Amino acid sequence: MPAKRSKKLAGLKGETADENILFDFAHIAHVAGFRTLEIDRLLQQDPDRERARRLLTAARKPGQYKYDDLETRITQVVNIMATA
Incomplete structure (x- = not known):
C-alpha cells in the first residue's frame, strides 16, 4: 500500500522574501500607476535605508x-x- 502523500502548498518554505526585489516591484507598480496600501508600505521601507540605519546605530x-x-x-x- 503506497504511503499517503501530503499536499504541496505554493510559497516560501521558511525563507523570507528578498526585500530588494519586493521594493523594486513595488516601485515598478507605483510607476505603472498602481496604488495600494501594500505598495505604499513597501516603498516606505527602502532596504538600503534600513541597512544604513542598522549600520549606523550598531557601529558603536x-x-x-x-x-x-x-x-x-x-x-x-x-x-x-548607490555608487556601487
Missing part, C-alpha cells in the same frame, strides 16, 4: 556616539551604496 555601543542628524547620515550612506 550606545553612548559612544551621537549623530547630529541621523536621517542625513543615513542618506549619505545610501548615496554611497
Whole structure:
C-alpha cells in the first residue's frame, strides 16, 4: 500500500522574501500607476535605508556616539551604496 502523500502548498518554505526585489516591484507598480496600501508600505521601507540605519546605530555601543542628524547620515550612506 503506497504511503499517503501530503499536499504541496505554493510559497516560501521558511525563507523570507528578498526585500530588494519586493521594493523594486513595488516601485515598478507605483510607476505603472498602481496604488495600494501594500505598495505604499513597501516603498516606505527602502532596504538600503534600513541597512544604513542598522549600520549606523550598531557601529558603536550606545553612548559612544551621537549623530547630529541621523536621517542625513543615513542618506549619505545610501548615496554611497548607490555608487556601487
